[in-house]
Amino acid sequence: MFTTFIKKYLPKIHEINQRYSKPRLVMSGPVKFCLLLLRCYLLLLVGLLLYKFITVLTA
Amino acid sequence: MNIFTKLFYLFRRCWKALRLFLILSGPGLVVMIADNDAGGITTYAATGAKYGYNFIWFLIVLVPVAYFVQEMTVRLGAVTKRGHAEAIFENFGAFWGWFSLVDLVFCDWLTLITEFIGMTAALGIFGVPPWLTILGVIAIMGIIVLNGRYWTWEKITMVFCLLNLIYIPAAFWVHPDTHAVFRGILPNLPGGKFDNQLFFFLMANIGTTIAPWMIFFQQSAVVDKGMTEKDIPFGKFDTLLGAILTVVVATFILIVVGTVLPGVEIDDAAQASKMLMGSHGYAGTFMAIGLFDAGLLGAICISLASSWSLGEIFGWAHSLNNKIKEAPWFYAAYFLALITAGGVVLIPGAPLVLITLFVQVIAVTLLPAALVFLILLLNDKETMGEFKNSRLENIVNIGIVSVIVVLSSLYGASALFPDMFK
Numbered sequence: 001m002f003t004t005f006i007k008k009y010l011p012k013i014h015e016i017n018q019r020y021s022k023p024r025l026v027m028s029g030p031v032k033f034c035l036l037l038l039r040c041y042l043l044l045l046v047g048l049l050l051y052k053f054i055t056v057l058t059a
Numbered sequence: 060m061n062i063f064t065k066l067f068y069l070f071r072r073c074w075k076a077l078r079l080f081l082i083l084s085g086p087g088l089v090v091m092i093a094d095n096d097a098g099g100i101t102t103y104a105a106t107g108a109k110y111g112y113n114f115i116w117f118l119i120v121l122v123p124v125a126y127f128v129q130e131m132t133v134r135l136g137a138v139t140k141r142g143h144a145e146a147i148f149e150n151f152g153a154f155w156g157w158f159s160l161v162d163l164v165f166c167d168w169l170t171l172i173t174e175f176i177g178m179t180a181a182l183g184i185f186g187v188p189p190w191l192t193i194l195g196v197i198a199i200m201g202i203i204v205l206n207g208r209y210w211t212w213e214k215i216t217m218v219f220c221l222l223n224l225i226y227i228p229a230a231f232w233v234h235p236d237t238h239a240v241f242r243g244i245l246p247n248l249p250g251g252k253f254d255n256q257l258f259f260f261l262m263a264n265i266g267t268t269i270a271p272w273m274i275f276f277q278q279s280a281v282v283d284k285g286m287t288e289k290d291i292p293f294g295k296f297d298t299l300l301g302a303i304l305t306v307v308v309a310t311f312i313l314i315v316v317g318t319v320l321p322g323v324e325i326d327d328a329a330q331a332s333k334m335l336m337g338s339h340g341y342a343g344t345f346m347a348i349g350l351f352d353a354g355l356l357g358a359i360c361i362s363l364a365s366s367w368s369l370g371e372i373f374g375w376a377h378s379l380n381n382k383i384k385e386a387p388w389f390y391a392a393y394f395l396a397l398i399t400a401g402g403v404v405l406i407p408g409a410p411l412v413l414i415t416l417f418v419q420v421i422a423v424t425l426l427p428a429a430l431v432f433l434i435l436l437l438n439d440k441e442t443m444g445e446f447k448n449s450r451l452e453n454i455v456n457i458g459i460v461s462v463i464v465v466l467s468s469l470y471g472a473s474a475l476f477p478d479m480f481k
Contacts, residue, residue: 009373012373012374016148016153016156016372016373017153020148020149020152020153020156021152021153022152023149023150023151023152024149024150025150025151025435025436025439031435034431034435035151035155037431038427038428038431041427041468042424042428045420045423045424045468045471048472048475049420049475052475052476
């Protein structure tokens with residue numbers, strides 16, 4: 001059922017990706033800087049989660 | 060014109076403004092009061108037991124924090140006529156769009172489980188079995204959305220918001236020391252020293268003030284209600300009133316628990332209700348009813364935040380003004396989230412404590428992104444025109460958002476590493 005749903009919605013997801021492929025907001029210096037900070041923040045969080053996961057598994 | 064004629068016209072003008080406000084009010088009040096969800100009630104109860112009335116002044120500080128963040132969603136929704144998910148996709152591209160949407164839906168679903176945990180625990184005090192609570196909640200939430208009118212949904216939800224004020228009579232019931240309560244309004248250092256535990260409670264209270272679903276919910280609700288630029292002042296007032304009411308409710312919870320259970324370690328609000336029932340029957344009963352109502356309000360808003368966002372992106376009809384036949388996917392997403400979240404609570408041995416902790420971690424992955432996108436969009440002159448953030452608004456909003464991001468991130472990290480602030 002899940003795969004049927006995914007198959008049915010894959011073209012739709014592709015269409016959404018096409019529609020929003022170009023950000024409308026002008027990527028000025030401050031905007032780029034904010035997005036870079038966000039990426040770093042998310043990487044840090046993912047790192048923390050992975051660290052926690054590994055320490056729980058090895059404990 | 061004599062004085063009576065002037066008074067008559069003044070009265071008529073005020074009455075007209077009040078009637079207009081009653082028509083336009085809703086999203087701000089609902090989102091703010093629903094912010095005091097089951098998890099929030101537990102946080103306030105634990106804070107009240109730990110620090111008594113000394114924390115009241117800090118809750119008052121949270122009024123502008125909640126207001127300034129949420130009023131941005133009113134402006135953005137009223138000007139762009141788009142929900143937050145759609146705004147992120149359109150302005151920041153598919154990567155950030157999918158990240159926000161998937162994170163929101165997952166985070167909302169986990170939070171929904173915590174609301175069901177709160178509701179089943181609250182009604183469990185009165186001997187209602189969990190399965191009956193979950194069935195009843197799904198039935199109530201079905202009835203209020205299936206009438207096919209946004210207006211009816213909003214007004215029914217506002218009745219539940221009114222029930223949230225039940226903590227006020229509960230506080231009068233326990234006869235608090237009014238002088239001590241007023242002293243708590245003045246800034247002070249709860250507990251007499253700044254230590255890790257106080258820092259943890261500060262983080263927890265800030266963490267419950269702004270949640271990702273609130274941003275998505277209010278912006279989508281503003282759009283679904285059909286608010287336009289000229290309604291923004293009413294939307295702002297509605298949000299301010301909601302922010303004040305949510306802090307009033309939180310304060311009265313603090314007063315109830317701080318009066319009856321000082322120094323007691325509270326793990327959840329249902330436990331506090333049971334303890335209160337031992338000495339103050341009505342106050343405990345009111346606390347349990349309030350906890351159920353808080354969970355219900357949270358569940359109503361959270362499940363809609365996800366359904367609206369999914370509808371915006373997948374292009375489904377996604378208005379509460381649509382009947383079920385007109386917007387089948389929108390209602391399917393709404394009920395699927397409810398039924399599966401309720402089902403998880405009924406699974407014997409389900410890791411509910413782990414889920415409760417995990418919600419905090421997932422929420423901090425989305426909250427900074429949602430807040431940063433909000434500020435960037437509110438600074439886009441092309442989109443916002445005269446409603447873009449002023450310099451003063453930017454200083455205030457960026458300051459508030461920075462504090463929220465840092466403290467809520469530390470709060471999330473403390474869920475991963477419980478010894479961090481001990």
